[in-house]
Amino acid sequence: MFYRRKLLLGTAAIGGALLPFASSIAYSQDADFNSAADGIKGILLDAQKGGLLSDEESTIGPISDEYSALYQITAAIDELESNPSNDPLRDILLDQLYAGLGRLNFSLKSPPAQLDEDEAAPQYTGLKSSYIQLFESCQIPPERKGQVDWHIDRITKPIAIARYRAVEGETGVPWYFIGIVHALEASFNFRGHLHNGDPLDRRTRQVPSGRPRIWNPPSNWESSAIDALRDVGNNSDWSIPRMLYLLEGYNGYGYQYRRLKSPYLWSFSNHFSKGKFVRDGVFDPSAGSKQCGAGVMLKAFKLKNLI
Known part of the structure; x- marks a missing residue:
């Protein structure tokens, strides 16, 4: 429940x-x-x-x-x-x-959608066409437009962009990708780890726990964000489908193995209504999502000609 x-x-x-x-x-x-x-x-x-x-x-x-x-x-x-x-x-x-x-x-926020120990992460090549189709057909319902626009406004605030761009300069990860993760993992809290929103005064306690490995010092948001993005920073393909793959992976590919659309990507759009993980390994088919999905934010960025 x-x-x-x-x-x-x-x-x-x-x-x-x-x-x-x-x-x-x-x-x-x-x-x-x-x-x-x-x-x-x-x-x-x-x-x-x-x-x-x-x-x-x-x-x-x-x-x-x-x-x-x-x-x-x-x-x-x-x-x-x-x-x-x-x-x-x-x-x-x-x-x-x-x-x-x-x-x-x-x-x-949504709990991680982790895979079982015997499940391997799906390959991007097998999901690329699906991501393209879902992004192109993604629609934002009128009743959600205000909430989606609020997220885009938060990400594009000059003070926020300056901090995202500083991390982009260190990692190569686009500033708007960082902003989207910041929305989903920390509700735009610059006193929370980008990994999962845990307080910056100590290493993370929730999944992924114990990050950054060396911490306090440093204890600033930028250092935490650089560590959080280390697994995606080596990527050279920042196309829409590739970003959707990386963003879904940030939360976990557990929905892929259930052949479901992830709310982490598609909440607040025509692609998601209910059915999500509510705790580690516990899926509730009737649970909705309170977050704006990463794919929906990307779509809004695209519609506003911001990317």
């Missing part, structure tokens, strides 16, 4: 006031999302009261699901990051928001 993981936020006294405390954010399948939403809004309101976020009414909207939480957290991080204030509250709030983003990421 697929359980939706949700955020729990606690509080801590800071300067005599009660603020949501990021280190007490935790997962629980029984958690009340309304409580989590209230906690997130509390952080944003504290930032407004401290003069660190704009106080327009539209700044803090309703948080009804994971995506509305994602929109609000990333927008607040953007504004706080652009604020040169030396107010210590700014750093406290940023820590809280980044921690919340990291945990929210794991309620959105």
